[in-house]
Amino acid sequence: MPAGESSVWRENLSRNLQANVWPSDFEPIVTKLSNGEQLSRSDGHFLFNSKDLDTIGRIANIVKFARFDNSAFFNVNVHxxxxxxxxxxxxxxxFxxxxxxKDAYAMDIDEYVEDLRNYANHVDEVxxxxxxxxxWDIEHYSALFSRVKDEFPDIHIKALTAVxxxxxxxxxxxxxxxxxxxxRDSGLGSLPGGGAEIxxxxxxxxxxxxxESSSEYLEIHQTAHELGIPTNCTMLFGTVETIDQRITHLLKLRDLQDKTEGFQCFVPYPFLPDDSRLPEAQLASGTEILRMIAISRLMLDNIPHIKAYRMNIGDEIAELALQFGADDIDGTVQKESIMHLAGSNAPLDHDKEMLAKIVINSGSKPVQRNTTYTSFEEYILPKAPARRQLRMAAGE
Ligand code: SF4
Incomplete structure (x- = not known):
């Protein structure tokens, strides 16, 4: 569970970092992290250029442990x-x-509500x-959110990107x-972070x-924070950006968070190329995804949660990412088009048990959370009767 106050987890971090021996070229970074200092642009370049991904991952994991011990979070939602x-x-x-x-669609309010009704008894977020x-202007979305809250008052509405x-x-x-x-007054609870790109x-x-421009993205999130609407933030990497531009992205988010503390979670995900019009994209390998997640954990000291968005990176990389500084794998999702049309084949039929297994396989403890990270419950895997019966049949 969260270690609470910044001073508490930073003390944990300092102690745990100092209990290890680090390669000498990592000493300046380890010292800064131990002292609670933010990493600089040149530290970012060092981390992106280092060949020692193992050490980067180990440090990121220690930072994650200082905040959340071995908990990793998921929620039960529908997209x-x-x-x-x-x-x-x-x-x-x-998308x-x-x-x-021919395949254009727009769900009217009744269709949307009827669709949500199929999931409403077991999700706490749409x-x-x-x-x-x-x-679709403000009247449409206000009417939609009011209707959803009337029909399903306990479901949190996380909706609409900055654009x-x-x-x-x-x-x-x-x-x-x-x-x-x-x-917000019609029922919107939080904003997802999509659309930040770079x-x-x-x-x-x-x-x-x-x-929207870079500054408009930041202004919209800042305004949401000022109105008490928490938001997430994202990064789409592996298109045409340079490493320096990725670092700029992280620093801009960190600067805004220093002012508002309104970001709950950072979600870095790689570009998926199917059916896009971006042939010059560089794309990102598995190790690059892990490095990006670990560096996010290290550079964004003020954003508590780093998500391994399994809808985009798949279950296997998400499981590994939980050992590289990520602490969250998003939710059950159940329906998703944007990443799947771009090439994702992440399963959409995962229930809580399947998500918990991903977390357990990574060596962490599965904890179900709500959207705003204010309610937590450890998830205990149900006993597996089929496996038990097999063992009994085998005389074990
Ligand atoms: S990402 Fe796709 S859906 Fe979103 S604004 Fe761009 S074109 Fe439209």
Whole structure:
């Protein structure tokens, strides 16, 4: 479970780091972490360039342990992507459709609610992101969220990325602040972090022209934090960005978090190339994903949770990532289109037991959490009658 106050986990961290012997070239970084100092841009470059991934992973895991001991978190949620119709055409996106495409869809409020009803008795979160529908303004989303809260008051609504908030605000002719206020008052509980991509406008001009700028992404999240709406933040890596631009991204998020403390979780995920229009993307290997997760843990000392988003990286890498500084594997999900159209084959039929097994295989203790990380319950695997019967039959 969380180690609570910053001073408590930082003391744990200092003690645990000093109990180990580290390669000499890692000493400056270990000293900074032990002293509670933030790592610099040049520390970031050192970590990205080092050949010693094992040491990077070990340090990241010690930081994770200082905060959460050997707990790793998951939640029980469903993803509903409300529409794939989008007025933009980001080059990495395999999900969006033009309005007249044969497989374009837009779930009206009744359809959305009926879909959610299929899951409502066993989820505590609905996660909804989608395209920028040309007509869905603040009235549509306020009515949707109010209806969901009327019908399912215990389900937390985590919905709408920064660019969707910007689109709704523009379409409705109201400010970002008033858009967020109205959505919050209609039942929106938190924002997912999607759409950050790389917070560098040169990269954005290539991969997602027309989307919100880097500063707009940060301003929208800052405004949400000021209104008491917690948010997550993400990074899409492995397209056309440089290592320096990745570090810039981490530093921008860390600077905002120093001001607001509103980010709950950072979710770094690699670009998946199927059906995209980005042939020049560099793509990311398995070890690069693990390195990115470990470096996120080390650079983002002020964002508590680092997620290994199994919908994107798959169960096997997610399991390994829990040994490289990640502490969360997201949720049951059950329905997901955005990553699967881009090439993910992560299973969508995982129940709590399957998620717990991923956590246990990584050497951690599975803990079910709510969306806002304010309620925790250790998950104990049920006894396996089939296995027990087999053993009995074998005379064990
Ligand atoms: S990433 Fe989002 S904004 Fe960009 S094209 Fe896809 S659905 Fe539209």
């Amino acid at each position: 509903i992507n409300q529409t794939n119709i989008c007025t933009l055409a980001c080059r990495f996106c395999a 969006r459709r033009g309005r007249r495409a 996660h909804s992101v989608g395209g920028l529908h040309p007509e 969707e908030i910007k689109h709704i605000s523009k379409l409705s002719g109201i400010t970002i602040r008033n858009t967020l206020k109205k959505l 917070l560098d406008d040169d990269v954005r001009a290539i991969i997602c022209k027309g989307k």
